[in-house]
Each structure stands twice: as structure tokens, then as C-alpha cells.
Amino acid sequence: MTAHTRADLESLPGYVPGRSIPGAVKLASNEVSVGPLPGVVAAIRDAAAGINRYPDNGAAALVDRLAARLDVPPSQLAVGAGSVALCQQLVQATCTPTDEVLFAWRSFEAYPIITQIVGARQRTVPLRTDHTHDLAGMLDAITPATRLVFVCNPNNPTGTAVRRDELVTFLDAVPDGVLVALDEAYHEFVTDPAVPDGMELYRQRENVAVLRTFSKAYGLAALRVGYCVAPEPVATTLRKVSVPFSINSLAQVAALASLDVEDEMLARCRSVAAERDRVGSELIAMGYPVPRSQANFVWLPFGEHTMAFNEHCLEHKVVIRPFSGDGVRITIGDPNENEMALAAAREWQNSDPQGRQPPI
Numbered sequence: 001m002t003a004h005t006r007a008d009l010e011s012l013p014g015y016v017p018g019r020s021i022p023g024a025v026k027l028a029s030n031e032v033s034v035g036p037l038p039g040v041v042a043a044i045r046d047a048a049a050g051i052n053r054y055p056d057n058g059a060a061a062l063v064d065r066l067a068a069r070l071d072v073p074p075s076q077l078a079v080g081a082g083s084v085a086l087c088q089q090l091v092q093a094t095c096t097p098t099d100e101v102l103f104a105w106r107s108f109e110a111y112p113i114i115t116q117i118v119g120a121r122q123r124t125v126p127l128r129t130d131h132t133h134d135l136a137g138m139l140d141a142i143t144p145a146t147r148l149v150f151v152c153n154p155n156n157p158t159g160t161a162v163r164r165d166e167l168v169t170f171l172d173a174v175p176d177g178v179l180v181a182l183d184e185a186y187h188e189f190v191t192d193p194a195v196p197d198g199m200e201l202y203r204q205r206e207n208v209a210v211l212r213t214f215s216k217a218y219g220l221a222a223l224r225v226g227y228c229v230a231p232e233p234v235a236t237t238l239r240k241v242s243v244p245f246s247i248n249s250l251a252q253v254a255a256l257a258s259l260d261v262e263d264e265m266l267a268r269c270r271s272v273a274a275e276r277d278r279v280g281s282e283l284i285a286m287g288y289p290v291p292r293s294q295a296n297f298v299w300l301p302f303g304e305h306t307m308a309f310n311e312h313c314l315e316h317k318v319v320i321r322p323f324s325g326d327g328v329r330i331t332i333g334d335p336n337e338n339e340m341a342l343a344a345a346r347e348w349q350n351s352d353p354q355g356r357q358p359p360i
């Protein structure tokens with residue numbers, strides 16, 4: 001007897017996590033390289049004795065805390081096992097099999113995967129040649145079947161960010177009934193004042209949701225906790241479609257403890273952003289066409305030479321994230337780790353007079 005699985009999932013690509021290689025520096029998953037924030041490990045230790053009990057399914061303490069911090073009612077919040085879970089819940093909450101999810105491409109690689117898992121249709125609009133969102137093109141790509149639009153801001157993997165003016169123009173023109181999810185997984189690393197805080201736009205509209213995570217700036221990637229601020233009916237549906245008890249109790253206390261020390265988190269992000277700008281400038285000075293990043297990574301559009309550059313970095317004990325045929329994403333680590341990545345980039349150019357580097 002054979003078991004049946006959904007035929008439409010046979011073509012589903014697996015999510016490709018960043019690799020970890022013993023002895024190499026890992027600049028592949030957009031994590032922060034310093035440990036959790038002060039007080040977090042102690043809070044986890046204190047809570048560990050209670051793990052024989054199920055977690056609070058509604059994560060009430062965390063929801064209340066976030067609601068107060070963001071100045072929204074708790075009913076407009078949904079907490080999830082990482083914001084990637086909430087991305088999937090947003091598709092589940094808005095789409096049936098005939099409905100469409102729209103996003104730029106290349107963008108966060110989970111969007112096509114979760115759309116296919118839910119069984120909805122995807123529509124993509126290529127990034128512009130400067131690796132930024134083509135919001136006018138995305139507006140044109142909205143059809144009567146569109147239910148959800150992801151705008152990843154800053155965009156993973158290019159680091160480019162959509163500015164306030166163009167986003168407002170886009171949001172003003174999006175038809176009724178289409179939810180725009182501003183995926184702000186890297187929001188805390190933004191330094192350009194022209195890049196909006198999604199919460200500003202959320203407060204002025206009824207068709208915007210904002211996704212945030214504790215994985216990146218807060219340094220809790222392994223614990224899996226993120227949140228979505230959404231209009232009440234959307235947030236209610238997000239909670240309904242979530243897997244019960246998926247936000248574990250240690251993640252809940254760690255997120256709360258991290259919120260106690262947000263000044264420290266922001267100081268760390270400022271250091272990462274300064275390193276990002278330094279690494280970006282050095283790469284540009286070497287001749288690499290690196291777009292200005294607002295996240296904790298930089299993008300090198302190597303095109304057909306992507307996998308060769310990736311191998312070169314591995315030989316130099318630097319694990320980066322290649323996207324075959326497109327480019328590589330290098331996470332900003334500590335200054336020593338960044339120096340290793342820069343040395344590999346310098347060495348590639350010195351050893352490669354034939355010009356396999358991306359075109360300027």
C-alpha cells in the first residue's frame with residue numbers, strides 16, 4: 001500500500017538554510033554574531049524548570065508587552081514561531097487555491113515555498129536593475145485574484161529598501177481587499193531616515209500588516225519567535241490558523257527579557273550598521289557593484305559566477321549564502337569575520353584578471 005501525498009508538492013523546493021562548517025566563519029544566515037542580550041540566558045535558565053508544562057498558547061504576557069510597546073490593542077497582534085511561520089499564516093489567512101500572492105523577485109526565499117504549501121498561486125515582479133522593488137510594476141501585476149502582497153523592507157537578499165514616498169504611493173493605489181504585508185525582519189538595522197517604520201503606515205491604513213522578528217536584531221534565531229501587527233480580523237485569523245503551542249515557553253520569556261534591554265539591542269544594531277557600511281564601501285572600492293544595504297548583510301550580484309565565488313569563499317573558510325545564477329549574500333559579522341570576507345573578495349579579484357566579478 002502506498003500513501004498518497006499532494007502531487008502539486010512534488011515540485012516544491014526545500015528551504016535552503018545557511019551552512020555551518022566547522023572551523024569556518026558563518027556569514028550565511030543573517031544572524032547577529034554576538035550572543036543573546038544581557039539577562040536573556042538567565043531568564044531562560046529560570047524558566048527551564050517549567051518545561052514539563054505546555055506554553056501559554058496565546059503568549060499573553062508577550063502580546064501585552066508588545067501591544068503596549070507598539071501602542072496597538074493586543075487584538076491586533078499575532079505571535080508566531082518565527083516570522084516565517086506568520087508569513088505562511090498570512091497566506092493561509094487570505095488565500096484559497098484560486099487566489100494569488102504577489103511579491104518581488106528575488107526576495108525572501110520562503111515566499112514561493114509557503115505559497116505553494118498553502119496551495120495558492122504566486123505572481124512575481126522582478127527587482128529593478130538596481131536591485132530595488134519595482135512597486136509600479138507590482139501595482140500593475142495586481143489582479144482581481146490578488147489577496148496578499150509581500151513587500152520585504154529591507155529586501156532579503158539584496159538589502160535594498162523601499163522609501164516612504166514610493167511606499168505611500170503604492171499603498172494608496174492598492175485596491176481594496178488586498179492585504180500588503182510589510183516584512184520588516186531587518187527593520188532595526190535601518191539607518192536611512194527615508195525608509196519608513198511600517199508601524200507609521202499601519203496606523204494610517206486598514207490593509208497593511210507588519211511582520212517583525214526576534215531572530216535577527218534581538219539575537220534569538222534558535223528560539224523561533226516573531227510577531228505580526230495586523231487589522232483585527234486578520235490578526236484573529238492568524239491566531240486561528242497557527243499550530244497550537246508553537247511558541248515555546250523559553251522563546252516567550254527570552255523575548256520578554258530581550259524587550260527589557262532594547263537600548264542595548266539598538267546599540268548593537270548601530271555597530272552592525274556601521275560595519276555594514278564599512279564593508280559595503282570597501283567592496284565598492286574594490287570594484288564590486290554592491291547596492292546600498294539597510295539590513296545586516298550585503299549583496300554581490302555575481303550572476304553566472306555566483307557558485308564559483310561561493311567555492312572561493314569556502315576555500316577561505318568563509319561561509320556565505322549563494323543564490324545560484326543571481327548573486328551572493330554576505331551577513332555582517334564581527335569585524336574579524338568581516339575582514340575574512342573582505343580578504344576573500346580581494347583575493348578573488350587579484351586572482352581573477354579575466355573579470356569574473358559582477359559587471360559594474
Ligand SMILES: Cc1ncc(COP(=O)(O)O)c(C=O)c1O
Nearest residue numbers: 082083084108156185213215226
Ligand atoms: C525577510 C525575512 N522575513 C522573515 C524571515 C523569517 O525569520 P524568522 O522566522 O526567524 O523570524 C527571514 C529570515 O531570514 C527573512 O529574511
